[in-house]
Structures are given as structure tokens and as C-alpha cells.
Amino acid sequence: MPEKTSSIEFAEDSQIWVLAERTGKQWDTITLELLQDAQVLAKKTGWKTLAIVFGKSEMISDQDCHQLAANGADKVLVLQHAEFGKPGSMMGYSQVLLDSMNGQSPRLLLCPSTPLWVEFACRLIGAWDGVIARDAISFKLTPDNKLEVIQSIWQNKGQMTISMSDDHPWCVCLKPGVAGLGKTKPQAKAQILRQDVSKKQTETVQTVELLPPNPSELDLVEAERIVAGGRGIQGVEGFKALEELAFLLEAAVGASRVAVDLGWVPYVRQVGQTGKIVKPRLYIAAGIAGASQHVDGMRDSEVIIAINTDKNANIFKIAHLGIVGDADTIIRGLIAELEAGGTSQAADKRPKAVSLIN
Ligand SMILES: Cc1cc2nc3c(=O)[nH]c(=O)nc-3n(C[C@H](O)[C@H](O)[C@H](O)COP(=O)(O)OP(=O)(O)OC[C@H]3O[C@@H](n4cnc5c(N)ncnc54)[C@H](O)[C@@H]3O)c2cc1C
Numbered sequence: 001m002p003e004k005t006s007s008i009e010f011a012e013d014s015q016i017w018v019l020a021e022r023t024g025k026q027w028d029t030i031t032l033e034l035l036q037d038a039q040v041l042a043k044k045t046g047w048k049t050l051a052i053v054f055g056k057s058e059m060i061s062d063q064d065c066h067q068l069a070a071n072g073a074d075k076v077l078v079l080q081h082a083e084f085g086k087p088g089s090m091m092g093y094s095q096v097l098l099d100s101m102n103g104q105s106p107r108l109l110l111c112p113s114t115p116l117w118v119e120f121a122c123r124l125i126g127a128w129d130g131v132i133a134r135d136a137i138s139f140k141l142t143p144d145n146k147l148e149v150i151q152s153i154w155q156n157k158g159q160m161t162i163s164m165s166d167d168h169p170w171c172v173c174l175k176p177g178v179a180g181l182g183k184t185k186p187q188a189k190a191q192i193l194r195q196d197v198s199k200k201q202t203e204t205v206q207t208v209e210l211l212p213p214n215p216s217e218l219d220l221v222e223a224e225r226i227v228a229g230g231r232g233i234q235g236v237e238g239f240k241a242l243e244e245l246a247f248l249l250e251a252a253v254g255a256s257r258v259a260v261d262l263g264w265v266p267y268v269r270q271v272g273q274t275g276k277i278v279k280p281r282l283y284i285a286a287g288i289a290g291a292s293q294h295v296d297g298m299r300d301s302e303v304i305i306a307i308n309t310d311k312n313a314n315i316f317k318i319a320h321l322g323i324v325g326d327a328d329t330i331i332r333g334l335i336a337e338l339e340a341g342g343t344s345q346a347a348d349k350r351p352k353a354v355s356l357i358n
Helices: 029-045 061-069 089-101 115-128 236-248 259-263 327-338
Strands: 014-020 048-055 076-078 110-113 131-141 147-153 159-165 170-174 191-196 227-229 250-254 283-286 302-307 323-325
Touching: 014 029, 029 048, 029 110, 029 131, 029 170, 048 061, 048 089, 061 076, 061 236, 089 115, 110 115, 115 131, 115 170, 131 159, 147 170, 170 191, 227 236, 236 250, 236 327, 250 259, 283 327, 302 327
Parallel strands: 014 048, 014 110, 048 076, 076 191, 110 170, 131 170, 227 250, 227 283, 283 302, 302 323
Antiparallel strands: 131 147, 147 159
């Protein structure tokens, strides 16, 4: 194992630390959103931004680090270990960072407002005796050097503004997908430091098993993917197939009001004007006509795929991809394709009986 390098000089003038996360070969959008927000604050204050990455050395190239610079990072610290990058608990990561930074702390730590990162951030903020705001939508520095944060509360039904005093390290956990992405500086180059960490440091908590999420419990508002059904799904049996597809796509199950009124799924699954307003990256609408009250709840989805027997159905007007045909046949075909592709171990771990019915 290569000798551990000291990062004291490297980090000492970096007042904003941003936790960077990637899925596969891409930086998560929230990472770029955090960096761009950090950059806005850095421009006003003259502070420097340090992106911190936990990863296997071969998975994070210098080019990847420069992409962080294009979005606002002045410096990038890659903490390397063969175990990093696997999904699971990140409790050990906070100790790794504390050890690597030898007592230094930032003025502001930015990380995604997801359960694992919030847990990680709480441990750091506890060690630094700082203050933390989760579920944040935006933040700004006030003229009297306090950090003002707008937070989402009551499961996104309300918002509040808080003011964090100026004598502590702050941590802001930002909700993914709220800030959006602005312009980048493609030519920017980051100063990069790579540091190997020891196995012992990562061993505080071990992940024993990962369980795939149950599509009928995933929160529609938070879901990245939604598979929704309407009257064209034709009953409870049809919804079971829909749920199976959702399971393989790690998606949440949604529904039209008709499907709810018919008692096929509970109200909590309803998308639309009188249900949930959703904005996933993928929305599959199967057997849904596309009434304005339904569309009001899902039109901002990034990619919409519609399946309907009626080629003139309204839903096709907003769909990016339209499939004219019987929803049940197409859904079962997709399931067979996904299972044949052996996409995941999820198929083996599927709950034996999942019922959406009240
Ligand atoms: C005040 C108010 C609030 C409302 N709020 C909501 C809301 O929040 N959410 C909501 O969804 N609705 C809401 N509605 C109801 C809305 O107007 C529609 O009635 C409802 O969205 C229609 O649901 P649907 O598309 O499943 O059913 P339908 O309108 O009956 O459409 C079924 C669709 O399935 C297709 N189909 C049939 N068989 C198949 C098959 N085998 N394969 C594929 N496709 C097939 C049909 O061609 C048709 O397009 C509201 C209405 C009002 C008045």
C-alpha cells in the first residue's frame, strides 16, 4: 500500500468542501449542482472549493477530476481504497475523511440530501461541533456572515428559512434536482491529490446485504423512475405485472385516478392534480389516456414513455416515446427482456407477494 500523503497544505485554503458522487462512469447530477452552487458562493467571497471523492483509483481518472473543475472545483481530493464505490453504508467514510484532514474543517460542507450522505455529514458535523441543514433547496451568505438556508419541510409540503450563526463549520445537504445545472467551463483544470487510505479506516461498519426497494413503498415524489398504470391496465392482475416491471427498473408504481377509484391501487400512488406532482427522470404511462388532470402531475418528467392501444390518445402528445399496443403484452415482454438480460440480482430477491391493494 503506498504511503499516505499529508493533505494539510492541499486543503488548508479550501473553505467549501463538496462531496462528489458518481454512478458508474458519470458524476451524479447532484454533484455538479453542488459544485455550481459552491462556485456562485466562491465568486462572491473569494473562497476556494475542494471536491472530495471516495473511489477506487482506476475508476477516477484525472479527466474525471477536470470535469469537476469544469463545474466549479478548484481542487479535487481522491481518497482511494478498493472497497470504495460499492453501494452500502458510508459510516466508515466519515472517519476516513476526518483522519485524512488531520483536524482541518471547512467553512461550508456541501453534500446531497440523501439518507446515506446525511448520516455521513452528521458524523462530520458532530466531530467539528458545527451546524447542519438537510433537505435544503438553496442557501446564501448574508452581509453579517450568516448562512441563510431555505429548507423543504413536512415532506415537501412547506418551506422554511433558517439562519446559521457565523462561528461554526456549516453543512448544507441539498435536495437533488432542485438547483438545476448552468454553464460549465470545459477548459478548467483542477489541482488533484490522490491519497490511499488504509483498510482499517473503512471497517467501522460493513454492509452485509443490499435489498432492492419495494416499488409500492417507494415515495413517488422522490422516485427517479415511475411506472404508472391507468384503466388500460384492466385490474389488480395487470398492476401486479406493472409492479414486477417497476421492481426490475427500481422504479416506483404510480397510477391514474381511475385506477385508484376502482380500488386497484391506494390513493398514495395517484399522480396528478389531486394526487402527487412528480418529476422523475423516467415516467412510463401504461393504459393512461392523458387527461389534463393527470398530465398536470407528471409533465415535467425528463423522459415520458406512453403505452396505449389508441394511437390518438392524448398522452402521446407529451410522450417522448409512444408505443401503440396492449399494455399487458408490452409490460410482460419488457419483463421477459429484462430478466433474460440478467440485469440484476434483483429478480432473485423480489418479494414473494407484493400487494398494492388496501
Ligand atoms: C377535479 C378533478 C381532479 C382530477 N385529478 C386527477 C388526478 O390527480 N390524477 C388523475 O390521473 N386523474 C385525475 N382526474 C381524472 C381525469 O380527468 C381522468 O378521468 C383520469 O386521469 C383518467 O384515467 P385513465 O387515463 O386511467 O382512464 P381512461 O380515461 O378511461 O383512459 C384509459 C386509457 O387506457 C387505454 N387503454 C385501454 N385498454 C388498453 C390496453 N389494453 N392497453 C393499453 N392501453 C389501453 C385507452 O385507450 C385509454 O386511453 C381528475 C378529474 C377531476 C374532475
